[in-house]
Amino acid sequence: MQIDDIAAYMAHVGAAARAASTAMAAASTASKDRALRALAARLRSSADALAIANACDIAAAESAGLAAPMVDRLRLTPKVIETVAEGCEQIAAMPDPIGEITGVKRRPSGISVGQMRVPLGVFGMIYESRPNVTIEAASLAVKSGNACILRGGSEALHSNLALWALVQAALADAGLPPDAVQLVQTTDRAAVGRLITMPERVDVIIPRGGKGLIERISAEARVPVIKHLDGNCHVYVDAEVDLDLAVKVTDNAKTQKYSPCNAAESLLVHAAQAAAFLPRIGAVFAAKGVEVRGCERTRTLLPQAVAATEADWATEYLAPVISVKVVDSLDEAIAHVNRWGSHHTDAILTTNHPNAMRFLREVDSASVMVNTSTRFADGFEYGLGAEIGISTDKFHARGPVGLEGLTSMKWVVLGQGEIRQ
Amino acid sequence: MQIDDIAAYMAHVGAAARAASTAMAAASTASKDRALRALAARLRSSADALAIANACDIAAAESAGLAAPMVDRLRLTPKVIETVAEGCEQIAAMPDPIGEITGVKRRPSGISVGQMRVPLGVFGMIYESRPNVTIEAASLAVKSGNACILRGGSEALHSNLALWALVQAALADAGLPPDAVQLVQTTDRAAVGRLITMPERVDVIIPRGGKGLIERISAEARVPVIKHLDGNCHVYVDAEVDLDLAVKVTDNAKTQKYSPCNAAESLLVHAAQAAAFLPRIGAVFAAKGVEVRGCERTRTLLPQAVAATEADWATEYLAPVISVKVVDSLDEAIAHVNRWGSHHTDAILTTNHPNAMRFLREVDSASVMVNTSTRFADGFEYGLGAEIGISTDKFHARGPVGLEGLTSMKWVVLGQGEIRQ
Numbered sequence: 001m002q003i004d005d006i007a008a009y010m011a012h013v014g015a016a017a018r019a020a021s022t023a024m025a026a027a028s029t030a031s032k033d034r035a036l037r038a039l040a041a042r043l044r045s046s047a048d049a050l051a052i053a054n055a056c057d058i059a060a061a062e063s064a065g066l067a068a069p070m071v072d073r074l075r076l077t078p079k080v081i082e083t084v085a086e087g088c089e090q091i092a093a094m095p096d097p098i099g100e101i102t103g104v105k106r107r108p109s110g111i112s113v114g115q116m117r118v119p120l121g122v123f124g125m126i127y128e129s130r131p132n133v134t135i136e137a138a139s140l141a142v143k144s145g146n147a148c149i150l151r152g153g154s155e156a157l158h159s160n161l162a163l164w165a166l167v168q169a170a171l172a173d174a175g176l177p178p179d180a181v182q183l184v185q186t187t188d189r190a191a192v193g194r195l196i197t198m199p200e201r202v203d204v205i206i207p208r209g210g211k212g213l214i215e216r217i218s219a220e221a222r223v224p225v226i227k228h229l230d231g232n233c234h235v236y237v238d239a240e241v242d243l244d245l246a247v248k249v250t251d252n253a254k255t256q257k258y259s260p261c262n263a264a265e266s267l268l269v270h271a272a273q274a275a276a277f278l279p280r281i282g283a284v285f286a287a288k289g290v291e292v293r294g295c296e297r298t299r300t301l302l303p304q305a306v307a308a309t310e311a312d313w314a315t316e317y318l319a320p321v322i323s324v325k326v327v328d329s330l331d332e333a334i335a336h337v338n339r340w341g342s343h344h345t346d347a348i349l350t351t352n353h354p355n356a357m358r359f360l361r362e363v364d365s366a367s368v369m370v371n372t373s374t375r376f377a378d379g380f381e382y383g384l385g386a387e388i389g390i391s392t393d394k395f396h397a398r399g400p401v402g403l404e405g406l407t408s409m410k411w412v413v414l415g416q417g418e419i420r421q
Numbered sequence: 422m423q424i425d426d427i428a429a430y431m432a433h434v435g436a437a438a439r440a441a442s443t444a445m446a447a448a449s450t451a452s453k454d455r456a457l458r459a460l461a462a463r464l465r466s467s468a469d470a471l472a473i474a475n476a477c478d479i480a481a482a483e484s485a486g487l488a489a490p491m492v493d494r495l496r497l498t499p500k501v502i503e504t505v506a507e508g509c510e511q512i513a514a515m516p517d518p519i520g521e522i523t524g525v526k527r528r529p530s531g532i533s534v535g536q537m538r539v540p541l542g543v544f545g546m547i548y549e550s551r552p553n554v555t556i557e558a559a560s561l562a563v564k565s566g567n568a569c570i571l572r573g574g575s576e577a578l579h580s581n582l583a584l585w586a587l588v589q590a591a592l593a594d595a596g597l598p599p600d601a602v603q604l605v606q607t608t609d610r611a612a613v614g615r616l617i618t619m620p621e622r623v624d625v626i627i628p629r630g631g632k633g634l635i636e637r638i639s640a641e642a643r644v645p646v647i648k649h650l651d652g653n654c655h656v657y658v659d660a661e662v663d664l665d666l667a668v669k670v671t672d673n674a675k676t677q678k679y680s681p682c683n684a685a686e687s688l689l690v691h692a693a694q695a696a697a698f699l700p701r702i703g704a705v706f707a708a709k710g711v712e713v714r715g716c717e718r719t720r721t722l723l724p725q726a727v728a729a730t731e732a733d734w735a736t737e738y739l740a741p742v743i744s745v746k747v748v749d750s751l752d753e754a755i756a757h758v759n760r761w762g763s764h765h766t767d768a769i770l771t772t773n774h775p776n777a778m779r780f781l782r783e784v785d786s787a788s789v790m791v792n793t794s795t796r797f798a799d800g801f802e803y804g805l806g807a808e809i810g811i812s813t814d815k816f817h818a819r820g821p822v823g824l825e826g827l828t829s830m831k832w833v834v835l836g837q838g839e840i841r842q
Contacts, residue, residue, distance in 0.1 A: 022759070026783050099782065105804060111793050113803045116781065120815050203815060224645065224816045245838040252840035338443070347834075360537065360833050361520065362447050372532050372836025381841070382534045382832065383526060394541050394624060394829040395645045396817040408815040411803065412781050413768075415793025417666040419673035420802070 010194035014201025020179040021147035029096040035174035036092035040085040053162035084135040115409040119145035121203040129153030144406040154187035196221040228392040230342035231261030238350035239272040252373040262377040297326040313340040345377040366399035431615035435622025441600040442568035450517040456595035457513035461506040474583035505556040536830040540566035542624040550574030565827040575608035617642040649813040651763035652682030659771035660693040673794040683798040718747040734761040766798035787820035
C-alpha cells in the first residue's frame with residue numbers, strides 16, 4: 001500500500017486502536033474466547049488464500065536473493081498454520097487474566113481496598129519476517145483485552161495482510177471491534193518511528209529481533225519497552241557439588257540448543273572443583289565441538305581451551321562457544337555474574353544450602369536457578385501458558401512475560417458513604 | 422559546594438550509589454531497621470545542629486524575597502523533626518518487603534518455579550524545598566534495600582546536607598554502606614539533567630513538584646519515571662442514589678481540602694437526579710464559597726453557576742472551584758471521565774450494583790471508587806504504611822505507591838538436576 005503521509009496514517013491507525021481498546025477492555029471472556037476459536041477455524045479453512053499470499057512473499061524474497069534460512073522463516077506451511085491455530089485454541093482455554101480482584105481488605109476508615117487486573121490498553125509489536133508472530137500477537141491481545149498495532153517484517157507483508165484479514169473477521173464473528181488489531185500496511189521505516197513515539201495512542205512497545213534493532217527502538221521510544229537485549233547466561237559450579245549433576249546440567253545449558261537466549265554462554269567453576277570438573281565437562285564439549293575460551297587456570301586443566309579476553313566475559317555467542325573462568329569464592333562468582341552478565345538467567349550448581357540462597361538473593365537477574373538448566377527460562381516451562389517476550393528490565397514485567405505482562409492492577413475502593421476526616 | 426565538572430561529579434555519585442546498592446540488597450532486615458531507629462535517635466539529638474543549618478537556608482530565602490508559604494515549607498521546626506523521626510520508626514516497624522518468595526509451584530519438568538521480591542537498585546528522587554522529604558526518601562530507600570540519589574530544592578541545601586550527614590551516620594551505625602544514600606551537593610540544574618539520563622547508574626526517577634517540572638523530567642528521562650501530572654478527579658452521581666450520601670461524599674471530595682491531588686475537580690450528575698441533587702450540593706458549595714462552572718442544564722438548576730468552557734472539563738483547579746455537568750447515562754459519564762480525566766481517582770455514587778461494577782471496570786483510572794470520597798486515594802488510607810508517590814501511569818506501579826513500588830519480582834527456579842529435553 002502506497003502511503004504518502006506516514007504521520008497522518010500512523011495517527012489514524014493509533015486512534016483506531018485506542019478507540020477499539022475501550023470495547024476490548026470491557027469485552028466478556030466468552031466473546032474473547034469465541035474470537036480466538038473463530039480465528040483458529042478461519043486459519044484452518046483459509047489454507048488456499050494464505051498459500052497464495054505467502055507464495056507472493058516467497059517469490060519476492062527468493063528473487064531478491066534472501067538467504068535460505070530467512071526464506072524458510074517466511075513460509076506459512078500447513079504445519080505452521082496448524083501450530084498457530086492450536087495456539088489460538090490453547091489461549092482460548094486459558095483463564096481470563098482480566099477482572100481478577102485481589103487483596104480486598106477493610107481499612108479502619110470503613111472503606112474496603114483491593115486491586116483489579118485490567119488491560120494496559122494498546123501495545124505495539126515490532127517483529128521480523130515470521131508471519132506466525134502476527135497470529136501469536138493478535139491472539140495475546142484478544143485474550144488480554146488489549147488492542148494492538150502490529151508491524152511485521154516487510155518481506156512478510158502479503159502473508160501478514162492475509163492473516164490480518166482473518167483476525168479482523170474473527171473479531172467481527174464474536175461481536176468485537178475488528179479495529180482492535182491493526183496491521184501497519186506500509187513497509188516505510190518511518191512508520192516504526194511514529195509507532196514508538198505516540199504515548200497518547202500506544203501504551204507499550206514489544207520489539208522482537210536483532211540487538212541493534214531493539215537498542216535503537218529503546219533509545220528512541222517515548223513509551224515503555226518490554227525487551228531483552230542479551231542472554232549472557234552463566235552456570236556456576238560451586239565448591240560443594242554433585243559432579244554428575246553438574247556435568248549433566250552444564251552440558252544441557254550449553255549444548256541442548258545453541259541459539260536460544262537462555263542457553264549458557266559462560267561457565268564459572270570454584271577452584272576447589274576445577275581439577276575434578278573441568279576435564280569431565282571439557283571432554284563433553286570436545287566431543288560436541290564446543291570451543292572453550294578459558295582463563296589461565298582453565299587452560300592449565302583444559303589444553304584445548306584458547307585464551308579468553310575480557311570481551312569474552314560479556315559475549316552472548318549463540319554458538320558452540322563457551323567462556324570458562326575459575327573463581328576462588330562464591331563472592332567472586334556473584335560479582336562476576338553481576339558485572340558481566342546481562343541480567344537474564346543464571347544458575348548455581350551446589351549442594352550447599354546457604355550458598356544456594358545467597359546466589360538466589362544476590363544475583364541480580366530476571367531468573368536465578370539452583371541445580372537446573374538455564375534453558376528452563378521460558379514462559380511455557382514456567383507455566384505462564386503463553387509467552388509475549390522476555391524482559392531483562394526490572395520495571396513492570398521481568399523475565400518470561402505472560403499475559404499478565406500486558407495488564408496492570410488498578411485500585412478499587414468500596415465504601416458506604418465514608419468521608420475523609 | 423563548587424563543582425566544575427557536573428558530568429564527572431554525577432557519574433561519581435551514581436557509581437557510589439550503584440556500588441552500595443549491592444550491599445543494601447543483601448542487607449538483613451535487622452540491620453536496615455537498626456539504621457532507621459538510629460536515624461530517628463540522631464534526628465532527635467541533633468536539634469541544635471539542624472537548627473543552625475536550617476537558619477542559614479531560611480535567612481537566605483528571606484533575603485532573596487521568597488514568598489512566606491515557601492519559607493514555611495523550608496522550616497525544620499522541632500515538630501517537623503519529631504514527625505520525620507516517628508516516620509523512621511514506623512517504617513522500621515513495617516514488614517520487610519524484600520526476600521518474600523511467592524507462588525512456588527512444581528512444574529511437569531520437575532523444577533519448582535516462584536518469584537522473589539528484590540530491590541530495584543538505585544532510585545533518584547527530585548523534589549522541592551521541603552527538607553523533610555530528604556528523610557522520608559532516605560528511610561524508604563533503606564527499608565526497601567535500594568540505594569538512592571536525592572536532589573532537593575536548592576533553597577534547602579544546607580538543611581539537606583545536615584540531614585544527610587545524620588543519614589550516613591545512621592547507616593554506619595548499622596554496618597550499612599553510608600554511600601547508599603547520596604545527596605547531590607550542587608544546585609546546578611545540569612545535575613538533574615545527568616541524574617535522569619544515567620540508566621547504568623539509576624533504575625527509576627521519582628519527581629515531586631509542579632506539573633511543568635515533572636513533564637520536563639518525563640520527556641527527557643532515559644529511565645522509567647514514577648509520576649502523576651494531574652489529579653482531575655471526578656464524582657459521578659448516578660440515576661439511582663442515596664441523596665444524603667451523595668451530598669455528604671461530594672462535599673467531602675471537593676471541600677475537605679482543596680490542594681491535594683485526590684480532591685474532586687469535576688462533578689457529573691445523571692439527569693434523573695439533577696433536579697433533586699444539584700440544588701442541595703449547590704447550597705453547600707455556595708455556603709463554602711466554592712465557585713461552580715456548569716453546563717447549560719446545570720445552570721438552569723443552579724443560577725449561581727457560571728458557564729463552563731471545554732477547558733474546564735480538563736482542569737485541575739486545586740482551589741474552591743468545581744466543574745459540573747449533567748449527563749444522560751452511565752455510558753456518557755464513563756466516556757466523559759475517560760476523555761477528560763487524568764486517570765488518577767474517580768468515584769461513582771450509586772445504589773445500583775451493575776452500574777457500580779461497570780464503573781469500576783470501565784473507568785481507566787489508577788483508583789476507582791464506589792460510594793466514597795476521592796480523598797481516600799492515599800498510601801496510608803490504603804494501608805501501604807508509607808507512600809513514595811502516586812502514579813497515573815499503568816506500567817509497573819499504579820495509584821498510591823508503597824515500598825513495593827521500589828521492588829521487582831525476579832523468578833527463582835529450584836531444581837534437582839532437571840534438564841530441558
